[in-house]
Ligand SMILES: [Zn+2]
């Protein structure tokens with residue numbers, strides 16, 4: 001969604017209220033997938049304080065993603081705030097980390113929210129704090145049932161060491 005900043009660009013004290021939603025399609029980021037059932041709510045403003053334009057907004061919603069341990073789908077809240085300086089790009093001005101440059105009189109709100117979403121996702125969500133995860137041998141979801149695997153499973157990389165220790169005891 002584009003936001004037209006022309007009403008505030010040159011008027012100290014002017015502001016544009018933001019009360020909108022931003023819809024994302026499903027996203028993949030660092031190997032995790034995120035599904036949005038409905039658009040994120042965006043509430044805030046763009047304000048001209050005489051020195052610069054600031055974008056302040058609270059973003060709220062929910063999403064579905066996978067539990068990092070058992071890979072079951074889970075739903076979790078999304079909530080973060082955005083606080084950015086905006087500036088109209090002067091001729092051939094380079095992008096910077098401190099300020100969002102826009103061309104003409106419009107900002108692309110979706111892009112700014114998407115960037116902040118990616119900065120705010122933890123990348124690691126659990127269905128519950130005591131999720132038992134998957135059996136490393138057979139892949140059974142241990143929250144849903146037990147399997148017949150040896151529960152004192154030893155990582156094959158450690159098995160050789162375990163054998164050595166056992167031999168030295170004998
Ligand atoms: Zn889980």
Ligand SMILES: [Zn+2]
Pocket residue numbers: 135136137138139140147148149
């Ligand atoms: Zn198993």
